[in-house]
Structure formats: C-alpha cells, structure tokens
Amino acid sequence: MRYAMAIDTRKCVGCGDCVVACQVENNVPIGYCRDWVVESMAGTYPKLEIEIRSERCNHCDNAPCVRCCPTGASHIVEGGIVLVTHQKCIGCGACIQSCPYDARYSHPDGYVDKCTFCNHRIAEGKDPACVSVCPTKCMYFGDLDDPNSPVSKALQDRRYKTLAPEAGTHPQIYYLL
C-alpha cells in the first residue's frame, strides 16, 4: 500500500480552503499551517501563466526527516505516511532542516508537527480533510498500488510533476499539469 495525493493545478484556484480545513480538523494553532498554497506566475503582460499548488508534506519514499531524526519520533507507518510521535520528539529541529519542502514546523507546544495525511480520517475510510473540502475537487487521494484509486486514475492519463525530485526524496504528492 502506498498512499499518495495528486493535485490538479489546472483546477486549483488557490482559495486556501485546504489550509483552513486542516487547521480546524487537526487543531493547528492560528499562525501555523500544515498545508499552504503557492501561486507561481511567469510571463509579461498580457502573455502570462499561473500555476497554483496546494503544498504539504510529500510523505517521501526516501524521507530525509525520518533518517535524521535522533529519537525515532519521525517514522513511517503503513501506506508510507510519515508521522511524528509527539512524545518522542525532543524538538531538536534536525527534521525541519532536512526537509526540502519546509513542510515541518515547530509547534508552540514544543514538538515538531506536520501533515499526517489525516491518517485518523483514513482509518475511518475518509479522505484527508483538505481533499474532502476542496471546492474545485482538484485533489485526489488514495493508494497508488490500487489502480482504481482516485489518485492512480488521476495519474494514468495526465502529465504530472513532483516538487524538487532532484533532492532525491521521492515525493508522493503529484501535481497534474
């Protein structure tokens, strides 16, 4: 099993709903976020292009944060989800340094926090909060090993990219182009 997410940059309007949904669902303190939206524009008026991406932890196959964690607080569970055990985290910041995506942050309570793919929701058979709330339905979540999962289907007939693949992390958030 390999959970992954595909995000359609052609549909995303950058409304930030995924961010609020995550904050509310996961009780992320105001001022912090586990996911965020980047708008990337290029060109000269009136020849312009915009790519909008909802970003979060890439739940990398080769996760540097897990490797560099001195206590094993950062770990990988079934389905390739990268998690942090708060009671094991000493807050040294090594994983934050190791992440090419700046996807982790130091929670005001001290431990390091990040996207969990809403594994508590997955356990109930639901999509992550960001996916289920998105008004543009631009996010697809599921098991890559299952060819019928929404994410597999989304990746089957579209061009896609991952972020900073040259960092060697094998990220598992795919951006449909």
Next chain:
Amino acid sequence: MKEELFVSGRDIPNIDPYLNIWHWQIPGYLYLGGLAAGILFFAALYTILNKEKEMQATVKWASFIPPIALVVGLFFLFLDLKHKPFFWQLYTTIRLESPMSWGAWVLMAITPLSFIWAGSYLREAWPKWDWKFKFLYDFEAWVQRNRYWFAWPILFLSVILGIYTGILLSAFNARPLWNTSILGPLFLTSGMSTGVAAILLLTKDKTERHRLTVIDLILIGIEVFLIIHLIMGFRASTAVQIEASRLFLGGQFTVVFWTFVFTLGLIFPAILEVLELRGYHLPAYIPAILVLFGGLVFRFIMVEAGQITRYLY
C-alpha cells in the same frame, strides 16, 4: 517577470520567509565541540607519543578546557531543544543514520572520559585538592597508570567528534550550502586549529609553542585548501549549490566571511605565525585569539547561511 508567493498567507515562526530554526545555540555547540575535540586529540596524541614532558600545556593544562566546553556545549544543545521534557528520548535509541543521534552518543562517551582525563591531572594543577574518598585516590592512581590506554579511545572519539560537528550539517541535503562531504574534514580541521590555538594561549614552553605553531600553520593551510575546495565544488555543482555559494561570493555573507573568517581568522594569524617562526617577537596570544574568534564566526555564518539556502521549485 516571475512571481512566486504564498497565497494562503503562510508565515510560520522561524520557518518563513526563510528558515531560522537554529539560532546561536547550535553554532555555539558545534564550536565548543570542535574546540574540545581539538584539545583532546592533541592531549591524547602526545600521550601516546610519550611526549607528556615536552608538551605539558597540551597534555595537562589545556585538558581542563574540554570537560567545561563539552558540558556547556551540551547545555547549548539542550537550550536549542524545543521539547525539553523529552530530552531523555535521545538516549533511548541509537540511530546511525542520524548524526544528531550518534553525535549525542559520542558526546555521552567522550564527556566522562574528558572529565576523567582532566581529573587525573587535577592535583598536579591544584596540589591542595582533596578527593575526600580513598576509592577516588585509588581510581586516580589507576587512571594515571593507564593514561596510555585512555588516550587511544580519546584520540579516536575526538576525531569522530570533530567530524561530527561538520557532518551534523552536511547530512541535510535539503540545505545546499551544507550538503557537501567537505564539511566534515573542514570542521574537524577547524576544530583542531581552534584547539591548538587554545593550547597556545596556555603554553609557556618555547619548544611546545614552536611545535604547536607549526601544527597550526599546517592546519590553517589545510583549512584554506578545504575552503577553496568547498567553494570550487559548489561552483561546479547544481543550480542550488551555485546559488548557495553566491552567499559568499557577492551575496549577503561575503564581507563577514572573507573578512572575519578567511582573512582575520586564517590568513592573518598564519602570517603572524610564520613571522614568529622566523624569529620576530610578537605577542603570542594575538594569532591564537584570532584563530579562536575566526572559528566561532565561521560556525555562526555556516549555520545561519545554510538555513537560507534551499531547493527551488
């Protein structure tokens, strides 16, 4: 024109707009670790070479610095931790892939050794010192007899500690400025150089000073070579590392790096040391203090600048 921005207002403390999660504690910790490693290395080395008599400052007097440096360094590390009540989790597991983990274990091993080492010379420095308990006197005597066998693990661990101070940073491939294997040897060399400089401040013996000055010159030479190598490596590497090297080549750290680290911390003390070897009489503490200061600045710059560098996508 290119425009890239967070449209969800992301502004996380210490992460945005650029990473700044490690402040003064980590460079302080790395500096003190390197300094201790340098001193312990030469203390052990000259003990093994059986030159304790000629190298009194190296083997004896300077060895009181490492225990203090290591304890203070560990305290700095502790200060850096954001989830302090869980500090002990560090010693529940050994994770070889994590420099932070094996570094913590190396420190766990070398810190008591450094205390024992310094303790065995304590009554030479302060003859009035009283161990109070007989078993401590017995232990002292036992250590003094077996210094040679203590020197070997100290020598070994001090090299690992010195390298560790660099590897801790170079293990993060997300930070292009750190992500080079040269950082290990470079920090080791720099640590040894600061160690030697610290001993130079304490020695009164001419021969010892001469020998240490020669060693320091060699170390500075290696360091200069490694720094040039580091930058050449960046220039010949990928976009992110080319970008990273720009911080030192015209970017925001150019002046402070080339002035304080390279010129005042390496070249200038080297010149002074050469002059001294040629027989000019100069205050010996000047090059030593410059090297110590340069090493400190170097670590602050590397930690600060490294956090700014990142993958661009």
Next chain:
Amino acid sequence: MKTRREFIKISALGLGGVAALSSISPLTRGASAIEKLLGLNRNKPRIVKRVPSYCEVCFWKCALWADVDDSGRVVNLTGNADDPHCNGRLCPRGTGGIGMLYDEDRLKKPLIRVNGENGQTFREASWEEALDLVANKLKEIADKYGPESIALFNHGSPGHHLGHLLKALGSDNIAAPSYAQCRGPREVGFEFTFGTGVGSPEPTDIRDTRCLVLIGSHIGENMHNGQVQEMSDAIDRGATIITVDPRFSTAASKSKYWLPIKPATDIALLLAWINVLITEELYDKDFVEKYTTGFDKLKSYIRPFTPEWAYGITTLEPDLIRKTAREMGSAAPAVIVHPGRHVTWYGDDTQRARAVAILNALLGNWGRRGGFYFKEAKPLPEYPTPEYPKPSWSWKDVTNDKYPAARLSVSNALIDASIHSEDKPARIKAWLVAGTNLPLTIPQKDTLEKAFQDIEFLMVLDTMPMEITGYADVVLPECTYLERDDDIRNEPHRELNIAVRLAAMEPMYDTKPGWWVARELGLRLGLEKYFPWKEYREVIEWQLSQIGTSVDEMQRLGVKKFEGRKTPLYAETPEDYQFKTPSGKIELYSEQLESMGFDAIPRFTQHPEPPEGYYRLIYGRAPMHTFSRTANNPYLVDLMKENSVWVNPRVAALWGLKNGQYVWLKNQDGVVSHFPTKVRITERIRWDSVYIVHGFGHHDKKLSRAYGRGANDTELITRVSVDPLMGGTGMRGNFVTFVTENPGKEVVS
C-alpha cells in the same frame, strides 16, 4: 460644528470580563502540561451531535453540518453532501465559519450611546433597557413622521426579521446594498431582455457548458461555492473559458482566451461580438426567429461595430474578438456569457447587462443544457400573520422618479431621502441596519456622513463591531448563524430543495437571535399579533409541516429535495413559450426602454480616463474573504491579513516602488486612504490600472486583527456614475495615485 453623531470606537469602552471568555474558544484549545507529558494530546474533540444549518459568512447559503462536542461547542463545520449549493464542500470562509463564532472581538452586550465628559461614548446596557429605548424611539418617530420614515438597510437573515417588523409597523423602506451597489443592473438588464432577472444562485449551467465567457467576473476569487465547483467541472470536461478582464485573474489563468481589455470599454467588445455573430451568421437562427423580437433592428444597428472598430477602443486584436465569437458560436447553445455579479461599474451597467443578455439570446442558450437552466424554488407558505398595513408612501416614491427601472429599493435613494435640506426636507428619519457595514459598502462617504448626521435615530444589529456600529445610537449584539434558529432556505435551483438553520449551540455572551430582537421590539410596539410565536422553531415547524416534513426530519437531513417541478429544467421549446416581457418574446430591441427615453439597443459611450500619474482603481474579491465581514475572522486573517495594491512593473519602475513597500492611495478628489497598503508588483495588472481587494482598511480598533490592515477602496470611491435606469452606483470611475511618504496618518505595525 459639533456633530450630533460622532463615530465611536467601541474600543474606547472599558468592556470588562472580556479576556476570561477567550479560554473557552476551541481556537485556543491545547493540551495541559500533564496531558503533554503523558502524551494525551486531546487533538480530537468528542463529537456528540451534528446540527444542520446553512452558512452566513457569505450569502450563497451553503447548507452545512455543525459538529458539536461533549461540552456543547461547535468544533467543525462541513458541507451537506445533498446540498446543491455546496455539494458537501464548503469554501474557506464556510469552513472557517467557527472563526466568526469564536471571534473574541464580537459584540457581547447591548450598547447605548451617551454623552460623556470627553464626548460621546457607549455604555453597556441590559437587553430590557436597550429594547425599551429602541421601541420608544421608533414609536416616537413613527408618531411624529409616520412609520414610513423608518428605513431598514440589511443583508442576510436578520434583515428578514426586522423587515417583518418594519412592514408590520407600516414601512416598506427596506434596502439591501446588494442591489444598487452590486447586482441590480444585471437583474434589470435581463428583465428588459428576457422578462426575468438572474437571481442568486445564478441559473448558469456551468457544469455542462462547452464555453464559459466571463466579463469582469472573477469566479475563483469570487468564491460563490456552487459556481466555483461547476467551473472546475467545466475545466475537467475541457470547456473553453474566455475571460475578459484588465487583470490576469485566477479565472483568466484557467482560460483558453484571456482578453486583456482596456477598462471601461466592455460594451464595445460586446457590440463587436454581436456584430461577428450576426455578420458571420453564427447565431442560433431558429431560436432567434422563434423567441426574439427586434432582430432586424439589431442587425442594422450593429453593422458599424466591427472588431476593427472595437480594437481602437478596447485594445483587443480584431482577430481575437472574431476567434472568441466563433468559439461561442460553435459551442452554442451550450455556452454561457456570464451575467456577472458585482456589475455596478460605469453607470451604463444596465445597458451593458442588456448587451450580455442579447449576446446570450443570439446564442440561443436560454433554457438549454450548458446555457441557462430554468430554476425553480419549492413553494413555501409564510407563517400566517395579519396583513401588513399599507404604507402611505414607499421607497418607490423616492426612487422611481429618478430611477424609473428600479425594481427593488435603492439604498442610495433611501440615503438621499434621509438628508435634510431647505428645499427638500428629509422623509426618512430613522434607520435600522442589520448585517451590512454601510461605511465600507456605500461609496461617497460625505453623503453617507451627512445622512448619519441628519437622521434622528440609528439602531444597528450585528455580530461584530464594524464601522457602522460606531454611528449607532443603540447597538444590539446578534448571535451568529450557528447560535440561532432562522428562516428556511428555499432558493431556486435545478432541483426543488430546502435547507434549515437550527441553533447548534447556545448564544455566547449576551447575544440574541435576530428573530428574537424583532419580536421583542414588536411586542413593545403593540404589534404582538404579527409575532404569534414564542420561539422561532414554531414558525419553522409550521412551515415544514405545510410541505410535508418536520423539524425532526430536517434535523436528520439538513437539506431536503422535492419532486414535482412545475417547469422543465431545460426548455422543451414549445412554439408558444411566453417570456415575461411586454411582447412575450426576448426583446433584442427594447421598445419599453425606448418609450422611457433610453437606448433600445445598448450603445457604447466613452468613460473618463485616468489623468496623468493616476491609475484606474479596480477592486475585487479574494476567495477567503466576504467584503469587510470576515476581515477579523482569525482563520481567514491567517490566510490573508491585508490587501495589497497590484501595480504593473512598468508603473512601479516609474514611481520607484519596491515590492512590499507600504503606500497610501490618493484619489482624483484628493482623498487619501486611511491606512497604507502593500505594493505588489505584478504583471497581472495593466499599466493604466491598479487593483486592490475590497473589504480591508478597517478603522474600528475593536477589530484587533483587522484594524489598520490595508486600504479601504470604498473611501476612495468619491466619484460615482449613477445608472439612470435603476440607480446603481457605478464605482469604477475613480483614479488613484501613490503617496509614498506618510501623509500624517496613523500606521499600525
């Protein structure tokens, strides 16, 4: 001169006992030290029930479920999957709705204006006292000037309750700025053409369209949920999107064609499109023949308005105009030229809406899949109350002499009628304001200010200390939509459906629902026969029973769909279909307008251009905010805390502006924005215009997160082109320049 009504910053009050309450907010929910050590992170609250409601952060009214935890607090809001407005997905504002509920800056107690030693101030009062005061004042004014002298300005649900009160009292002077400051012109333009307006939600069949044309309509930034969802579906289905906007909007970035039009020239483009459709015979001939009148007149009228003619005006390549017209033609009838929503731009907006309507008619998309569907609402009987007394005069008497085509009350006409002058004494003497922050809504601050001084009484019912509350004599704190029962939603849509709003939790602080306030005032005014209920739940229960359901069932469903549409969703094109126009057909040429002395077919007129060194002020929306309503919502502030002024790089270079630098904006009449705004240098805006998001620049300090953040576009709109047909306030004819040095204004760091 001493003003009668000083603006009072509610912060000037020593409101005690405020801080303690913030601890009950889930926004601050966190684990205790012990819990942390034991690893008992109480991240997940225990949900014990879910209560159906519908959102009021904007007015799209998405049905939702409020999850309530074991301590009786709402902790999560999710869309109702059966709701055609949201299909189970709320937008960021809806999801962040609990930020409105737990905003610690909310109005918490009734406030009464008093004359203190240091000028006027508010003091806290009991509901009893505040309501008595309001009732006495209204009675006094009604006795003296007639009940018609009391007007209501409203937006959203509380307006209905106060409206009922006002009508019972004998006044019909009820206005919502959503008409004359927003979508009125398109309603009127479509009424003149098709005989029916557009309404909300718009019956645009976007999900099935093959071509969507947006003119100054930025769906995606304008986060009307169902519409955004359908646009996304259309993108998935490969529909062609054509966007006309001087700004590279989000929608433009999703479009196959972006027409970077010179502002204020839209009618020229529309005429050129009509020209191409007709000359290249791309229009739906069958449809035009069967259902329209005046085609021949249109055809001869349109001849000179070629794409080449339009090029000189709009700066759009003729080729691009032709290509896009052909795209529309080939997609017809599954094509939508969107009527837009906020359309009060240049004063000829009704005519522009007419041009849009004509274009749609030519494409034959009315009542067609992928075009405009026929919407229908579930008929819902009103709770029986006695007939309202007939007012001796109404808003029509102060509106239709000036704006003959206004079908709804025009806010600015009521404001004008509140201003006293020697030759024209004010006819309106008291205002009730609910759910609308007039100072950040109504342009021409001076006029509004004059009205504030001339009226004798102003009551505000709101949840937040907005600018309008500062002018009130009495402020009544309403509880939020999550804390009250409210009217049943039965908006027209594809399917007949209703949604309920039931209180998910007890009102926080000393706040009350709008229906309760209206009823209490009614009782005090001797209108008890109009309020024969004790709890609003009785009204809801009665209404639901009339359509075969109940509160019990709705508690389970939230949204109920009904069979039995009386009209088809799409026209089955009976030959004798009657449009509700005088001719019974779609009027391409409007004799009605002609007889009223207006253009029967829209005409392009030149609008003023920015003087040198000035740039046209274009304002719009961001997806995470609703006007000025949400500017203090902690979740939404986290997404966007201030607006920025978009400046083209060439303009920035000319002015030496740096990205992120704060500047003040000064308009053509010398008005400088109260607060500075951040410069955003971007290619996404033309060099003759600047753009800011509307709703920022609050100056009430009590809004701890919104105060002083960004520039307020409304205060810079001092020049208004009023639509002579329906009174809409055209607000896009204002020009601003940059002030880089602090012009002696307060700056909030």
